[in-house]
Amino acid sequence: MLRKSSWLIAPCLAYMLVMYVTPALIMLYSPFQISVESGFTALGEALVEPSYQRVMMTTFRTALVVTVLAVLLGYPTAYYLSRLPSEKVGKYMLLIMFPLWTSLLVRTYAWIALLQDSGVINSTLMSANLISNPIRLLYNSGSVAIGMVQILLPYAIITMYSVMVGIKPRLSQTAQVLGASPTRAFWHIFLPLSLPGLSAACLLLFIMGLGFFVTPALLGGRRDMMVGTLIQQQVVLLGDWDSASLLSIMLLAATIILLFVYSRFARLENLVPASK
Amino acid sequence: MSYLSLIDVEKTYASSAPAVRHVSLEIERGEFVTFLGPSGSGKTTTLSMVAGFILPSSGRIEVGGQDITHVPPHQRNIGMVFQDYSLFPHMTVEENIAFPLRMRGMSKRDITSRAGEALEIVGLSGFGHRLPVQLSGGQQQRVAIARAIVYRPAILLMDEPLGALDRLLRDRLQLEIKQIQREMGITTLYVTHDQGEALTMSDRICVFNEGEVVQVGTPSSIYEKPSNVFVAGFVGESNFLECRVLTRKSGSPGNTYVLAFPDSAPVTVQSECILPVHSEAIAVVRPEHIRVEPTFIQPQPAEAAIQATIRDIIYRGESSSLQAVLRSGQTVTVRIPSRSVVLSPNQEVHLVWETRDTVLLPNDKRPEAVIEAAE
Known part of the structure; x- marks a missing residue:
């Protein structure tokens, strides 16, 4: 039955092959066009290039900070939702998904409207005479983090929720009747059982964070440039496809390494909510 | 002098008829009392109130003369076994059994020896390092029983513990549970809807119907002298x-x-x-x-x-x-x-x-x- 109907995925597969896999391969192939050796030489040079290294460091640091913040914010929410009766979860989930249906640009420009020198926050504080000069809220690593956390939070919540909802409430009751206070029942039973969801959310957010482009480009300063912005500059401003390609290879390699390491410790399927 | 007392215990929910009405019960130390009744008759709700999961709307629960109505579950020193075993899936058999001892701050040495004893009682020595998923249903329930008795609680609560097992295994575990209970002299409340199980195991049976206790008595008095039509119809054929x-x-x-x-x-x-x-x-x-x-x-x-x-x-x-x-x-x-x-x-x-x-x-x-x- 499964085999017979597998042609159903053919259109989608063909589309992805032509529109995604092929251009990606062409892009990745670009530095190796002349010769394979010269490609690897260029890649080696790119890896030790100080300006690239700085951007890479910023990228990893930002992704890490954003991941930690979003998971810290998302965990209690996911916990709360997972303990609700299932018929009540739907409306909360709608609220959580709602930002995902709002244009990324709209949400990012909204942050600019809020945070800029003449923005809502600064003008409110100034009219209340709490500050005399506007605070620099925009174009720094803080504004980048705020914007990215806001976008990534739904993914964190949904990924953790899908694991937590499988943890039977009975287990916590059992732990309590066996002598654990509600707090200790959480630490000894719920938290360890939710770790697959927690780690999946961390990985997912970190990988998504590495590739962010619009938000850091619009909300960050020049010193907060992330690799996505750098790649775009190489192509659009400098027409340097080879460098853009080398940076993309580095980004892709980082993602693959992370996924590989994760798969050694947990099921990759934890990353997608639908798998049970 | 009764050991566990339920005094006019009642549980009402806003939206529906009372789940449990005016349950009063005196249970002796070491006694095996079964709550028997159809589903929705209030027996599990009553058990949950003894465990401390549900707060009675009115009435009191006393153990040894002390009011425990408002004592949280973890301070009641009660053991409990559920129909779905409720073993901690991320812990080995031994860690599951050690859990209540760890929560009581017992030393590692004592924990190991006590957990070993408990495993022996339920006939699972040598299974300590397995995970619950590697065990059969009957074995999992044995682990759950070991975990519930390892800290020698004053009272043991069992909520349809054999409900998920097949007939033969059920008959064997009935005898084993009864034997462990008698040897340890542990006061036991046992919930079941299986009248055969109730008749075999209990010192006294407490028949529930529609949130009320309709008869309390020894198995033979329940069977031979049912005090109303419901009991006569529910316990045995009539x-x-x-x-x-x-x-x-x-x-x-x-x-x-x-x-x-x-x-x-x-x-x-x-x-x-x-x-x-x-x-x-x-x-x-x-x-x-x-x-x-x-x-x-x-x-x-x-x-x-x-x-x-x-x-x-x-x-x-x-x-x-x-x-x-x-x-x-x-x-x-x-x-x-x-x-x-x-x-x-x-x-x-x-x-x-x-x-x-x-x-x-x-x-x-x-x-x-x-x-x-x-x-």
């Missing part, structure tokens, strides 16, 4: 014969009634039940107490006889179940040893039973409704 009270003679220990059945000579029955003359009553007769006479014989003075037609004979192995129809249209079930069946359907027979095997009850409820509830 025939409910409608009759009318002709005369009553008060006496001691009980009253002597003369009853009129359709198609039968008047029958004299002793009963402690008080029924007015001319009132409608129900005579409860167990299927195994009736014998079938193919030809009419004059009943003995202490016997009752009633005419019937055999409709069906159902073979059940050691015994056979006979469905006979009375003239009134009522069906009566008779259980007789299979080897003695020399009857055939549509045969006219007489059903005979000793009058002392009759339990007389007021006809306040339609028996059909009871039988439906029991199913």
Whole structure:
């Protein structure tokens, strides 16, 4: 039955092959066009290039900070939702998904409207005479983090929720009747059982964070440039496809390494909510 | 002096009828008491109140004279076993059993030796390093039992612990649980809807129906002297014969009634039940107490006889179940040893039973409704 109907995925597969896999391969192939050796030489040079290294460091640091913040914010929410009766979860989930249906640009420009020198926050504080000069809220690593956390939070919540909802409430009751206070029942039973969801959310957010482009480009300063912005500059401003390609290879390699390491410790399927 | 007391315990929910109404119960130290009843009868709710998961709307629960109504579950020192085992999936068997000891701050050495003992009691030595998923259902429930008794709690609560297991395993674990309970002298509350289980295991049975305790007593008193139509229908099989009270003679220990059945000579029955003359009553007769006479014989003075037609004979192995129809249209079930069946359907027979095997009850409820509830 499964085999017979597998042609159903053919259109989608063909589309992805032509529109995604092929251009990606062409892009990745670009530095190796002349010769394979010269490609690897260029890649080696790119890896030790100080300006690239700085951007890479910023990228990893930002992704890490954003991941930690979003998971810290998302965990209690996911916990709360997972303990609700299932018929009540739907409306909360709608609220959580709602930002995902709002244009990324709209949400990012909204942050600019809020945070800029003449923005809502600064003008409110100034009219209340709490500050005399506007605070620099925009174009720094803080504004980048705020914007990215806001976008990534739904993914964190949904990924953790899908694991937590499988943890039977009975287990916590059992732990309590066996002598654990509600707090200790959480630490000894719920938290360890939710770790697959927690780690999946961390990985997912970190990988998504590495590739962010619009938000850091619009909300960050020049010193907060992330690799996505750098790649775009190489192509659009400098027409340097080879460098853009080398940076993309580095980004892709980082993602693959992370996924590989994760798969050694947990099921990759934890990353997608639908798998049970 | 009772050890565990439920004093007028009640649980009401805003949206529905009370889940538990006026439950009062005195349980001795070391006693094995079963809560028996259909699902939704309030037995699990009552157990959850003893465990501390549910706060009673009114009433008190006392252990050894101390009010524990508002004590949180982890401070009650109660052991509990659930139908779904509820083992911690991320812990090995040994870690599961060690959990309550760790929560009590016991030393590593003591934990290891105690957990080992508990595993031995349930016959699972050598399984300590396995994970729960690597065990069968019966083994998982044994681990859950070990975990519930390892800290020698004052009270053990069991919520349909054998409900998910197959027949043979259930019978064996019934005996094992009973043996462990007796050896440890642990006061036990056991919830089940299986009347056979209740009759086998309990010192006393507490029958629940619609949120109320309808009878408390030893298994034999519950079975032989059901105090109402519900209990008679739920515990064991029963025939409910409608009759009318002709005369009553008060006496001691009980009253002597003369009853009129359709198609039968008047029958004299002793009963402690008080029924007015001319009132409608129900005579409860167990299927195994009736014998079938193919030809009419004059009943003995202490016997009752009633005419019937055999409709069906159902073979059940050691015994056979006979469905006979009375003239009134009522069906009566008779259980007789299979080897003695020399009857055939549509045969006219007489059903005979000793009058002392009759339990007389007021006809306040339609028996059909009871039988439906029991199913």
